[in-house]
Amino acid sequence: MRETSAPSARYHQGMATRRAVLGDDHVDRAEAAASDFDRPFQELITEGAWGTVWSRPGLTKRERSIVTIALLAALGQDEEVAMHVRATANTGATRDDICEALLHVAIYAGVPAANHAIKIAKKTYEQMDAESAA
Structure with a gap:
């Protein structure tokens, strides 16, 4: 193979x-x-x-990060959303950036997709905060 x-x-x-x-x-x-x-x-x-x-x-890593998270959220790719939210620590995309992107997801891809992605992002950020505090 x-x-x-x-x-x-x-x-x-x-x-x-x-x-x-x-x-x-x-x-x-x-x-x-x-x-x-x-x-x-x-x-x-x-x-x-x-x-x-x-x-x-053409785009910064921050911008690509925002676009990627929005697309993954719209497609319901939960594991990938979490992975890319975690990657924001390296791309410079802020929590506010991701919040704004997920608001776009709500309007353009549906409230359920955004709602679920917001839950994933919140949980991922909580884990990241706990890791930073440790």
Whole structure:
């Protein structure tokens, strides 16, 4: 299942961006958990999402973070919402930014989607605060 070619320059850029946004601990866990079955997927998202989209110069990491959380909330991608809320510690997106983005979700994607994402964000921020206090 695994291709044997060397990682591309876009993959290396993606890995650097992925680590900058999600943090080394998260990426190291994902890499350690990868199997022959899902390693091609991990490489695809590293190259495509992180090496192409997140590495473009048109938006800041803060702006991309806000857009990503809004999109994930609208799509009901709960685990991804939590992961990207946690990543705001690295992107510069503030809690106010995320609140505003989720208000947009309520209007453009539906109140239930925003309501659920707000619950996830609140819980994630509470965990982050507890970790910071420890």
